[in-house]
Amino acid sequence: MRIDVVTIFPSYLAPLREALLGRAIDRGLIEVAVHDLRDWTHDVHQAVDDSPYGGGPGMVMKPQVWGEALDSVIGPVIDSPARLVVPTPAGRPFTQQLAHEWTSAERLVFACGRYEGIDQRVVDHYAQRMPVDEVSIGDYVLVGGEVAVLVMVEAVVRLLPGVLGNPRSAAEDSFSDGLLEGPAYTRPEVWRDLPVPPVLRSGDHAAVDRWRRDRALERTARLRPDLLAALPPDALDEADRAV
Numbered sequence: 534m535r536i537d538v539v540t541i542f543p544s545y546l547a548p549l550r551e552a553l554l555g556r557a558i559d560r561g562l563i564e565v566a567v568h569d570l571r572d573w574t575h576d577v578h579q580a581v582d583d584s585p586y587g588g589g590p591g592m593v594m595k596p597q598v599w600g601e602a603l604d605s606v607i608g609p610v611i612d613s614p615a616r617l618v619v620p621t622p623a624g625r626p627f628t629q630q631l632a633h634e635w636t637s638a639e640r641l642v643f644a645c646g647r648y649e650g651i652d653q654r655v656v657d658h659y660a661q662r663m664p665v666d667e668v669s670i671g672d673y674v675l676v677g678g679e680v681a682v683l684v685m686v687e688a689v690v691r692l693l694p695g696v697l698g699n700p701r702s703a704a705e706d707s708f709s710d711g712l713l714e715g716p717a718y719t720r721p722e723v724w725r726d727l728p729v730p731p732v733l734r735s736g737d738h739a740a741v742d743r744w745r746r747d748r749a750l751e752r753t754a755r756l757r758p759d760l761l762a763a764l765p766p767d768a769l770d771e772a773d774r775a776v
């Protein structure tokens with residue numbers, strides 16, 4: 534998978550080259566290119582934004598600059614293998630399911646908006662030619678899309694074959710079965726007078742699996758009842774319903 538990010542703060546994306554993602558790049562599992570939007574400005578001030586039509590606070594990013602940048606980065610959009618992703622608080626929610634969908638994309642191109650966003654005609658123009666997703670990572674407002682891109686790239690790349698050491702990890706994520714993960718423990722057996730739940734040291738795998746499922750159901754019911762409500766009817770068996 535090739536990932537391109539266009540931003541006015543390229544250094545914000547430096548973490549993409551660290552740790553797990555950095556290793557995925559080194560191993561050739563992904564290619565990552567970060568582009569400075571200002572490279573496509575032609576004025577001495579390298580202006581990328583302007584006042585909003587209709588008035589109002591803040592600034593809107595100029596369509597011309599974005600058009601030149603995205604044409605250059607995406608290349609010929611006819612039958613382009615790329616998806617254009619525009620992080621915005623006014624977008625559809627980014628979810629684990631969307632992360633899985635994007636793993637089949639040959640290319641992901643992220644357009645990082647700052648200020649009050651990007652002139653809508655940029656999305657409208659490219660949406661006529663290729664898949665464009667306006668996506669939010671949550672109902673709060675960040676200063677720009679760069680942090681959202683870090684979140685989304687990590688969520689997608691970790692799902693790619695070969696990236697995680699243990700593929701079971703991705704299969705057993707929170708949300709993979711629609712529930713939150715239950716609590717996890719490691720040595721020592723007792724820490725500050727707090728013991729590890731004995732069942733986890735019993736060696737009885739069926740009992741451990743049941744215990745973990747019960748804790749996940751309890752945690753989900755307590756913290757995310759919406760996830761429980763969204764489960765398909767056959768997702769919970771009789772033992773689950775007893776929790």
Ligand SMILES: O[C@H]1NC=Nc2ccccc21
Pocket residue numbers: 620621622623646668669670671672673674675676677678679681
């Ligand atoms: O992903 C969004 N969530 C919240 N705030 C944002 C601000 C700019 C771009 C994207 C987002």
